[in-house]
Amino acid sequence: MRGNDTDRGGWIGRLLTGTHHGLPAGGVALVMLGCLTVYGALAGCFDPGPQIAVAAVKMPLIVATAVLLCLPSFVVFAIVAGDPAPPTDLVRRLVAAIAVAALIMVALGPVVWLFSVTARSLAFVVLLHVLIATVALGFGVRPMRAASGSRGARRVALLWTLVFLVVSLQLTAFLGPVLGPTEDGRLFELRRESFLGRYHRVVTEPSQPR
Amino acid sequence: MDHRQGRFDLGGVVRRSPHGIARSILVILGCGAAYGAALGAWTGWRLAVYAAVKLPIVLLATAAVTLVFNTAAATVLGSRARLHDVTAVTLGGMAMAALLLASVVPVILLFDVSLPAAGDESRTTHNMLYLLHTVAVGTAGLAGVGVMWRALRTLSGSRRTAVRVLLVWVLSLAAVGGEVAWALRPFVGSVYLQVVFIRPDALDGNVYEFIWTDIRPHLLRLDGGGGEDDARE
Numbered sequence: 001m002r003g004n005d006t007d008r009g010g011w012i013g014r015l016l017t018g019t020h021h022g023l024p025a026g027g028v029a030l031v032m033l034g035c036l037t038v039y040g041a042l043a044g045c046f047d048p049g050p051q052i053a054v055a056a057v058k059m060p061l062i063v064a065t066a067v068l069l070c071l072p073s074f075v076v077f078a079i080v081a082g083d084p085a086p087p088t089d090l091v092r093r094l095v096a097a098i099a100v101a102a103l104i105m106v107a108l109g110p111v112v113w114l115f116s117v118t119a120r121s122l123a124f125v126v127l128l129h130v131l132i133a134t135v136a137l138g139f140g141v142r143p144m145r146a147a148s149g150s151r152g153a154r155r156v157a158l159l160w161t162l163v164f165l166v167v168s169l170q171l172t173a174f175l176g177p178v179l180g181p182t183e184d185g186r187l188f189e190l191r192r193e194s195f196l197g198r199y200h201r202v203v204t205e206p207s208q209p210r
Numbered sequence: 211m212d213h214r215q216g217r218f219d220l221g222g223v224v225r226r227s228p229h230g231i232a233r234s235i236l237v238i239l240g241c242g243a244a245y246g247a248a249l250g251a252w253t254g255w256r257l258a259v260y261a262a263v264k265l266p267i268v269l270l271a272t273a274a275v276t277l278v279f280n281t282a283a284a285t286v287l288g289s290r291a292r293l294h295d296v297t298a299v300t301l302g303g304m305a306m307a308a309l310l311l312a313s314v315v316p317v318i319l320l321f322d323v324s325l326p327a328a329g330d331e332s333r334t335t336h337n338m339l340y341l342l343h344t345v346a347v348g349t350a351g352l353a354g355v356g357v358m359w360r361a362l363r364t365l366s367g368s369r370r371t372a373v374r375v376l377l378v379w380v381l382s383l384a385a386v387g388g389e390v391a392w393a394l395r396p397f398v399g400s401v402y403l404q405v406v407f408i409r410p411d412a413l414d415g416n417v418y419e420f421i422w423t424d425i426r427p428h429l430l431r432l433d434g435g436g437g438e439d440d441a442r443e
Contacts, residue, residue: 068316072313072315073310073313076312076313077310080353163317167320174320192325192326192327193326194325
């Protein structure tokens with residue numbers, strides 16, 4: 001296995017090129033969580049101090065929870081759409097897709113850090129992160145959709161991607177805030193609010209100088 | 211898919227044996243109950259339990275009520291489908307829809323616990339949840355129709371016959387299913403009314419009368435009032 005890893009830049013290269021067959025799912029999941037931790041820390045630089053650590057914890061937690069919540073629908077959707085892969089391969093494919101998205105997010109880390117330390121508007125950085133996450137997810141699901149086989153299965157994979165994105169956004173609203181402290185100082189606010197309402201509030205509130 | 215297709219004899223998706231029909235019923239009972247619980251969970255555990263009982267009843271009652279008509283219609287339209295074929299295909303489609311709905315239960319539960327709690331001030335949340343469930347049920351229903359279509363292609367001599375039979379079946383299932391679900395409401399619950407297993411006026415009027423007398427005027431702006439629509443769910 002180690003000999004093959006060197007072919008296209010090791011694990012990372014194999015993940016990015018969609019040739020991740022044979023990589024252990026646990027290792028890929030660790031890569032995913034590691035990348036998201038780094039990305040969270042960089043995003044937390046918007047509010048320097050303890051929030052860097054909080055964001056580094058919350059970011060992988062949010063994505064891992066979204067993956068777990070959407071895993072049953074991913075497997076069932078794929079089987080119903082006629083994907084011939086057994087469920088264990090489907091789980092590997094999903095973890096690899098999110099790992100690729102996490103790698104893309106880390107690749108944009110310097111950009112995220114630059115905007116995090118310079119931006120004054122919370123609305124701006126929130127929109128930036130949503131944009132980066134959407135683009136990264138788009139890159140991540142490309143090899144997953146290609147491996148799905150039929151056109152119907154690829155469409156179903158696209159539908160599931162939308163579900164995953166919506167679930168992730170709702171989790172950021174529920175387990176957030178990620179970029180700043182909670183009002184009562186707890187780690188999780190667990191405020192019952194739709195992500196649409198929360199994001200609308202963030203975008204329409206006047207910018208607060210830091 | 212090949213290793214799975216071998217066990218099915220109707221379009222590679224439905225088994226017409228008694229064992230196959232029994233399996234479809236079990237899937238409908240289990241998966242329908244799971245999604246039913248998610249439907250009612252936003253309002254509270256009591257409606258979650260009620261809806262978990264009622265949703266499989268809606269699916270099975272709809273299949274039972276339409277079975278004879280759908281068999282007769284298929285025969286008249288030139289299909290070779292017999293009663294046990296129609297039973298297998300209808301329940302197979304419903305089992306597929308129930309399975310897909312069950313697969314999104316964790317997602318629905320996330321929204322149940324993270325959206326504002328049910329109460330007088332949460333009408334917008336109620337409507338958002340309603341829309342979410344409508345999209346989920348509609349998408350799952352389309353997948354169920356897909357299963358019926360593949361099975362009907364096997365049973366019908368021509369594509370034209372299969373299309374006609376499918377159209378009649380979908381119309382009858384939608385018409386009856388809509389009314390059965392209406393009679394057994396609430397599922398998501400109302401922000402105005404108490405949680406009950408079945409409303410006292412369950413058999414007083416039907417969903418189509420409600421659409422005609424309440425929703426149509428509202429859509430055509432003949433009636434300036436609002437708010438009653440939610441109360442009726």
